[in-house]
Amino acid sequence: MSIEYDRLTIYEASSLLRSGEISAVELTRACLERIRQVEPRVHALVTVTEEMALSQAQKADRLIAAGDADPLTGIPALIKDNICTRGVRTTCSSKMLENFVPPYDATVVERLGQRGAVIVGKTNMDEFAMGSSTENSALFVTNNPWDLSRVPGGSSGGSAAAVAAGEAFYALGSDTGGSIRQPAGFCNVTGLKPTYGRVSRYGLVAFASSLDQIGPLTRDVTDCALVLSAIAGYDTRDSTSIPYPTPDYPSCLVADISGLxxxxxxxxxxxxxxxxxxxxxxxxxxxxxxxxxxxxxxxxxxxxxxxxxxYYIIAPSEASANLARYDGVKYGFSYRDAGSMWEAMEKTRQHGFGPEVKRRIMLGTYALSAGYYxxxxxxxxxxxxxxxxxxxxxxxxxxxxxxxxxxxxxxxxxxxxxxxxxxxxxxxxxxxxxxxxxxxxxxxxxxxxxxxxxxxxxxxxxxxxxxxxxxxxxxxxxxxxxxxxxxxxxxxxxxxx
Amino acid sequence: MKLTREEVLHIARLARLGLTDAEVDRLREQLSNILENFEILQQVDTAGVPPTSHTVAIKNVMRPDEVADSLPPEQVLANAPQRDGDYFRIQAVLE
Missing domain, CATH: 3.90.1300.10 (Amidase signature (AS) domain)
Structure with a gap:
């Protein structure tokens, strides 16, 4: 193919789709092919959802043919693996959730779906989003596409590396202390952390609930504005999302900043x-x-x-409370050979969590404990x-x-x-x-x-x-x-x- | 200020986190080092400053108490490590 799809922005690809120069299915296949080419070196993806992506692409082609297309319709995207995707395992790059398959979509995933987005996979991250290099993934290490011997940043390192390497047109990440912006900076992509409350956290696996936000990683600011418009807005299922109207961000992009x-x-x-x-x-x-x-x-x-x-007192404190839910009972890794219920719980957490997660649970539990609170x-x-x-x-x-x-x-x-x-x-x-x-x-x-x-x-x-x-x-x-x-x-x- | 071994084990117990001896030793070193660096917080004059738990000034978000669909039991239990009918199964709490 003469067009290098892995270098296009969402806007450029979207105009090709609408002019009929390429179909969403062809674009998705090109994207999956790019993933096959670069993944052996970059290792950004935990899961590739080929079958689901192709079926979403077919649906997108029908929307485009009917004239009902949005700029995101038919555009391949990636989702960080701490954002729930119905029927697609969501691991948080942790042994604890290695086989967890959510029964529902996060609000942001649902909203992208309503616009006819194509989800091609889930991205690697530091375990439970705790880290700055994606080396804390319990699954594998992601390499920076600019120099494979270096880190892509973290915790949304898989999302940033994949967008830089052309494995999708954009990705969603989450940002608790820099986890979208720092990897965006390390991989030469655009990354936005919205105001706390701008984007619903429903379906985002909780790390530090007063700090977490979901946001886009894209190839330029125009694409960023587009994705933000799609995911932002009040959600009754997240009581910390704010009932403000969502501006049409792409129309805010006038290039004149004189006087600011x-x-x-x-x-x-x-x-x-x-x-x-x-x-x-x-x-x-x-x-x-x-x-x-x-x-x-x-x-x-x-x-x-x-x-x-x-930050490193507040975030681990919230994390120690949030991660108390991983007890091996309702979902996730469960240690079976214990003599008692308490021992089962302690062993589940001992074997299910990696070193950084344990460190933060310990730090947070300490900061919240009697006498130190x-x-x-x-x-x-x-x-x-x-x-x-x-x-x-x-x-x-x-x-x-x-x-x-x-x-x-x-x-x-x-x-x-x-x-x-x-x-x-x-x-x-x-x-x-x-x-x-x-x-x-x-x-x-x-x-x-x-x-x-x-x-x-x-x-x-x-x-x-x-x-x-x-x-x-x-x-x-x-x-x-x-x-x-x-x-x-x-x-x-x-x-x- | 260095944490004692007993303190590390006490915190681990509060968090229901099993640790190997090597992990206890390593965490003792690392947490002590981290907390020592964070002592700088004590330099900040916070007299009369209220704590912030949340940056957005909203509280008590209410909604009407209406009956709505929830996940069917099969989906709720689909990820259960061990189930027994429509229940999650765990080891006995009281022996």
């Missing part, structure tokens, strides 16, 4: 971050200035250095209040804040697995956003090519820029990010895999 105010918080340009990341992001901010934004280069958010500690958990929640107040004050003056997505380019597989704290630090710029419940997007902002260590990656290694917005102001973020992509080509670069 952008702040650059100095606490996000810290000692120890890679020089090339800092240079690339500063250059990208200058580009925004050139495009007409009013940039203030020295903003201060003084509580930022405490966000990481607050006030000193750790409540203290962290008070710091959370201060972090949010500080953002609110900044947003009285700015339409958006801009930072690097991560302090470094993708690191080597195995580089940080022995040191949990070092791994936690790779989320240092994304975590404050979840603590405050804000929306944020990561977009490609350049490549690091100068480091001798990256010589293997011919094109260099991707660098992400993060834009943080006011609550429910995803439209502003998309607008700024779109203006940047209209003026730059970073997001159009694809890895050779």
């Amino acid at each position: 105010t952008i702040g650059v918080p100095k606490e996000y340009f810290v000692q120890g971050m890679q020089a090339e990341v800092e240079q690339a992001v500063r250059a990208a901010i200058s580009k925004l200035e050139e495009l007409g934004a009013k940039v203030e280069w020295e903003v201060s958010l003084p509580h930022t250095p405490y966000a990481l500690a607050a 006030d000193a750790w958990y409540v203290k962290a929640q008070k710091v959370r209040t201060l972090l949010r107040q500080e953002f609110d004050q900044a947003f009285a003056r700015f339409d958006a804040l801009v930072t690097p997505t991560s302090p470094s380019v993708p690191f080597k597989i195995g580089e940080k697995t022995d040191d949990p704290l070092q791994m936690y630090l790779s989320d240092v710029f994304t975590i404050p956003v979840n603590i405050a419940g804000l929306p944020a997007i990561s977009i490609p902002a350049g490549f690091a090519a100068g480091l001798p260590a990256v010589a293997k990656a011919k094109a260099g290694l991707p660098i992400g820029m993060q834009l943080i917005g006011k609550p429910f102001a995803e439209d502003t973020l998309l607008k700024i990010a779109h203006a940047y992509q209209q003026a730059t080509d970073w997001h159009k670069k694809r890895p050779e895999v």
Whole structure:
């Protein structure tokens, strides 16, 4: 075939579908073929749903023929494996749920289905979304398509790697402390974490319920706007989703950002971050200035250095409560050779959970236990209040804040697995956003090519820029990010895999 | 501040998490190190600051109490490790 389908955006593929140049079934077959080609090297997918995808594609072709097509109709997509898909196993990349087949669809999956989406598979992740590299998957490690010896980021590493490698046009991920944005930055794709409450969490396997959000990973901002419009909105089955109307995000994408105010918080340009990341992001901010934004280069958010500690108390505390449900009784792995019910439960959890999950359950249980609750958990929640107040004050003056997505380019597989704290630090710029419940997007902002260590990656290694917005102001973020992509080509670069 | 072995075992018991001896030793080191680093939280002046459990100011979301369809028993029990008729089967709670 002359068209390289794996390089198209949703919009481009959608116009080919509607003009009849290709059918949804052909597009889906091309996508499945691409998966067969690159999966032996990338390892991004836990499950490929070929049969279901082809039947959804046939349905999409009928919708297109009837003139009832939406831009997402017939477009192959991937779903992170902690988002429930009816009849398709949803493992959370954990031994605990290796054979779990949900009896219902998550709301986001249902909404994509209503638009005639084609689901081609489920993506690998850090076990229960706990991690920053996808190395915590109990199933296998995913490789970064830009350099197979490096991590794709995490926890939505499979989603980011697959979109970068052209295994689908977009993917859904989840973001509790950076799990969409950090892998998006590491794989040179666009990734958005919506405001807490914007997207229903019904059917998302719970990790930290006050922080989790589902969002899209796409090849550009226009596609991101499109997918967000499809999945956002109030849902009676998630009482924390907010009954605000969903804007038509694609129509918000005017490339004029003159007059918008952008702040650059100095606490996000810290000692120890890679020089090339800092240079690339500063250059990208200058580009925004050139495009007409009013940039203030020295903003201060003084509580930022405490966000990481607050997060790693709050998130594990919530996780320890949420993961109490894995007792081997109703679903999931169950240890059978125990002498008593309690022993069965302890052994089920001992053998079903991997090391990082155990670490976080222990940390959270400690922080919630008698005698430590006030000193750790409540203290962290008070710091959370201060972090949010500080953002609110900044947003009285700015339409958006801009930072690097991560302090470094993708690191080597195995580089940080022995040191949990070092791994936690790779989320240092994304975590404050979840603590405050804000929306944020990561977009490609350049490549690091100068480091001798990256010589293997011919094109260099991707660098992400993060834009943080006011609550429910995803439209502003998309607008700024779109203006940047209209003026730059970073997001159009694809890895050779 | 280093956690004792007994403290680690106490937390594991609260979490109903079985651990090998090697895991207890490793977690003792790692959790102590993590908590030591997180001591910086104590530097923050939080006098008079209320805690935030949720970033969206909503509470007590109500809905009408109406009867609606729920999952049929076959689907509810489809993933059960052990079932007995329409029940989940577990080991005896009281011996």
